[in-house]
Amino acid sequence: MATYILRRLIQAIPIVVGISLISFLIVYLTPGSPVDKFRTPRVSPQTIANLIHLYGLDQPLPIQFWNWFTHFWSFPWDNLAWGYSFTDGRPVRDKIFQRIPSTLLLMGTSLVVSLVIAIPIGILQAIKQYSWADRIITTFETIGYAMPTFWLGLILKQFFAVNLNWLPLNGQNTLGKQGDIPDMIMHLILPVTTLAVVSIAGWSRYMRASMLEVMRQDYVRTARAKGLPPSRVIGRHALRNAMIPIVTLLGLTIPSLLSGAAITETVFSWPGLGWLGVTSVGDRDYPVVLAVTMIGGMMVIIGNLLADVLYAVVDPRIHY
DSSP states (O other), X not given: OHHXXXXXXXXXXXXXXXXXXXXXXXXXXXSOOTTGGGOSXXXXXXXXXXXXXXXXXXXXXXXXXXXXXXXXXXSSXXXXXXXXXXXXXXXXXXXXXXXXXXXXXXXXXXXXXXXXXXXXXXXXXXXXXXXXXXXXXXXXXXXXXXXXXXHHHHHHIIIIIIISOOSOOSSSSOTTOTTOHHHHXXXXXXXXXXXXXXXXXXXXXXXXXXXXXXXXXXXXXHHHHTTOOHHHXXXXXXXXXXXXXXXXXXHTTHHHHHHOOHHHHHHTTOOSHHHHHHXXXXXXXXHHHHHHHHHHHHHHHHHHHHHHHHHHHXXXXXXX
């Protein structure tokens, strides 16, 4: 296993270089410039030229890429490694690390809620295959899976925050209540619900399909033929093996845990990594956009590796 992990990490090096190069080109070749917001009649051309020089935008693209790439991957990652934000001059690393706990709180909570609800629903659908309950749940799953998160978030805000005034409209805490856990939980309800509705629809479908496949296996038929209670057949024999694909899929959720749900965080003004990325794109804050993009790319690589490792851990038939 250790040899396999080492080999996968070595294979990831050219992927990381490719992600870095493509991300850099997309960001720097996009129309617009970080200094465009300063181009007003009150700002002299010399000041604009000084800003361009300060940001290093007057250098050739290959040199800009090399400077950024070597600084980004210089270990240890101190507060100067990822550069400074073009918007407020703060170290990019500090801005990123400040937002990560909020994103982990939102995404982790939504993941737990989704799994707690989706797994029993998927099991019920498999047991009651083609029943009215299965058909009704499948209909709602299809609607939930196809529902745009930004639309659902706006509808929930309008109904529960504006019309009924039951829940907060935006943010992570009410002004003056920073650190108040009950207040934070109230702010979590709407964004977590928005994310969970789509996730539940997807996870429950995975669970249903996996459970149906396992229930057709010979060992499950044998357990039933021995006269074991249905609860024991499902809980002890079928469920454990049906959870193998679900466990491996958990590794693929790591990118979303750190990169965040950009749309949902933006809709609810949740101060996480996703919202930081969206606002940085609008501000042409290149260092922040690149850092957020690279974190997402690295999490995809780590998530795929973790999924493969988890698959071997939960299924003893797999050997690397």
